[in-house]
Amino acid sequence: MHxxxxxxxxxxxxxxLLSSSTMIETISEPSHSTSEKEQLKVTAQKIMTQxxxxxxxxxxxxxxxxxxxxxxxxxxxAKYSETTREAYVLDSDKVLRLNNTNPLFIPPSSVINLLNxxxxxxxxxxxxxxxNVSITKTPSSDRYNVSVTSDYxxxxxxxxxxxxxxxxxxxxxxxxxxxxAIFSQTVxxxxxxxxxxxxxxxMKILSLVINYYGIRIVKSFPVGSxxxxxxxxxxxALLNQAYNLSSSATEIIVTKKGGVHTIENVxxxxxxxxxxxxxxxxxxxxxxxxxxxxxxxxxxxxASKEVTLTYSSIQGVSLSFPxxxxxxxxxxxxxxxxxxxxxxxxxxx
Amino acid sequence: xxxxxxxxxxxxxxxxxxxxxxxxxxxxxxxxxxxxxKKQLNQIAEHVALNLxxxxxxxxxxxxxxxxxxxxxxxxxxxxxxxxxxxxxxxxTSQNQGYYVQTxxxxxxxxxxKSPIPLNSTQTQLKLITxxxxxxxxxxxxxxxxxxxGTVYGGTHDIVVWGWKExxxxxxxxxxxxxxIGG
Numbered sequence: 031m032h033x034x035x036x037x038x039x040x041x042x043x044x045x046x047l048l049s050s051s052t053m054i055e056t057i058s059e060p061s062h063s064t065s066e067k068e069q070l071k072v073t074a075q076k077i078m079t080q081x082x083x084x085x086x087x088x089x090x091x092x093x094x095x096x097x098x099x100x101x102x103x104x105x106x107x108a109k110y111s112e113t114t115r116e117a118y119v120l121d122s123d124k125v126l127r128l129n130n131t132n133p134l135f136i137p138p139s140s141v142i143n144l145l146n147x148x149x150x151x152x153x154x155x156x157x158x159x160x161x162n163v164s165i166t167k168t169p170s171s172d173r174y175n176v177s178v179t180s181d182y183x184x185x186x187x188x189x190x191x192x193x194x195x196x197x198x199x200x201x202x203x204x205x206x207x208x209x210x211a212i213f214s215q216t217v218x219x220x221x222x223x224x225x226x227x228x229x230x231x232x233m234k235i236l237s238l239v240i241n242y243y244g245i246r247i248v249k250s251f252p253v254g255s256x257x258x259x260x261x262x263x264x265x266x267a268l269l270n271q272a273y274n275l276s277s278s279a280t281e282i283i284v285t286k287k288g289g290v291h292t293i294e295n296v297x298x299x300x301x302x303x304x305x306x307x308x309x310x311x312x313x314x315x316x317x318x319x320x321x322x323x324x325x326x327x328x329x330x331x332x333a334s335k336e337v338t339l340t341y342s343s344i345q346g347v348s349l350s351f352p353x354x355x356x357x358x359x360x361x362x363x364x365x366x367x368x369x370x371x372x373x374x375x376x377x378x379x
Numbered sequence: 380x381x382x383x384x385x386x387x388x389x390x391x392x393x394x395x396x397x398x399x400x401x402x403x404x405x406x407x408x409x410x411x412x413x414x415x416x417k418k419q420l421n422q423i424a425e426h427v428a429l430n431l432x433x434x435x436x437x438x439x440x441x442x443x444x445x446x447x448x449x450x451x452x453x454x455x456x457x458x459x460x461x462x463x464x465x466x467x468x469x470x471x472t473s474q475n476q477g478y479y480v481q482t483x484x485x486x487x488x489x490x491x492x493k494s495p496i497p498l499n500s501t502q503t504q505l506k507l508i509t510x511x512x513x514x515x516x517x518x519x520x521x522x523x524x525x526x527x528x529g530t531v532y533g534g535t536h537d538i539v540v541w542g543w544k545e546x547x548x549x550x551x552x553x554x555x556x557x558x559x560i561g562g
Contacts, residue, residue, distance in 0.1 A: 083436035146477035
């Protein structure tokens with residue numbers, strides 16, 4: 031045997047070792063990948079269960095404005111009640127505190143920490159109504175084309191009962207007035223028209239209740255340019271900038287009479303706590319929004335309990351995560367039907 | 380028979396190389412096997428943690444105390460490729476790690492996986508049993524009982540997660556075994 035033959039044999043042995051190692055790793059890779067995804071799925075289910083079925087601790091953390099992330103010991107969004115509880119019923123105040131424009135915003139880092147996820151996982155939550163509701167205004171008139179479509183595929187929702195009412199600033203009495211409720215039903219294209227005539231003021235909002243075989247959606251649209259959005263948390267109205275407000279407020283409530291949803295209102299009083307925080311004397315359980323006027327009568331302040339929002343541990347990233355596992359559940363928030371979608375991903379594999 | 384020195388050296392070198400290749404192959408296989416085991420342990424830990432969170436939610440839904448516990452029997456593999464494993468409930472809230480389920484191979488303590496339980500404080504009304512042992516009854520069952528412990532062996536039959544609303548303010552939960560009384 032020549033020295034070259036020994037070298038050749040050695041090279042063959044090394045090549046056999048390398049190729050067999052590579053083959054083993056390659057063969058096991060698909061099962062690894064499946065296993066990782068399966069594990070992410072179970073983790074997402076675990077997080078979803080905690081978020082939707084646990085009220086968190088303290089259980090009133092949503093409406094108690096004295097509670098900040100440092101006082102929270104457990105995180106959950108379920109509605110808490112001393113007597114009865116329902117599954118997948120969320121507390122609107124808790125969900126509203128996930129809105130980053132809310133002064134009582136709970137940062138995602140706190141939530142990740144409270145969920146004990148460490149630096150391993152990132153998450154994002156989406157809350158959106160079970161039905162899409164949009165309006166189109168007819169120019170120079172308060173006539174609105176209400177469109178109701180499904181969440182999936184934007185299919186028109188036919189025969190949905192629509193109740194509409196407009197709230198506006200009455201300049202002669204310097205109060206918040208309202209029209210009568212208009213009752214309508216969507217037709218084959220998922221649309222219907224609600225016509226309030228013509229209000230010249232720019233301080234007006236349109237409240238809608240859509241009921242489609244028990245699926246209730248409440249939407250309020252600021253339809254004038256002089257409407258300022260505020261936040262309603264528990265008994266408090268929170269503003270993003272200081273305003274002097276009128277001492278009276280109008281609470282918009284949704285009730286059901288004779289099987290038909292209707293929009294009504296009750297009066298309440300506002301007390302100034304700080305420049306941007308006002309306390310309502312009482313908030314009806316069925317309140318969906320509050321309205322008040324700035325003291326100079328130039329702005330309509332509107333705070334709603336609607337919770338359409340996106341909450342992500344990566345700020346500013348749109349919800350498209352190629353390596354995330356997503357899971358969704360139907361929930362009820364403030365009597366309205368919503369969909370919650372959780373995206374969970376690993377920070378490293 | 381004269382054998383040139385270069386043949387002796389070459390043959391020894393080849394034998395050495397073959398042995399080294401065999402060892403390398405074994406090490407690579409062992410590494411891959413450990414990786415697979417770790418992933419399986421991870422899945423088991425996640426499964427136990429998920430069921431524990433679900434049973435806690437279920438128990439907390441009842442706004443009244445009870446003398447009986449709720450439980451769920453888990454279907455888990457008896458071993459991982461012939462290797463026994465343990466499931467532990469660990470409380471490391473003092474080290475900011477919170478509660479977690481840890482699974483570990485009995486023969487190789489370095490192969491371990493953990494799944495956090497999304498509850499982060501000892502101040503909550505929930506008490507997870509991590510280092511106590513005892514027994515707790517289940518409604519409608521006279522012959523069997525939950526024997527709870529902070530650690531259970533994976534090979535054991537009828538591993539359960541359980542929750543008990545001890546009072547209006549306290550819920551206890553943990554892992555254990557569903558066993559015959561006296562058995």
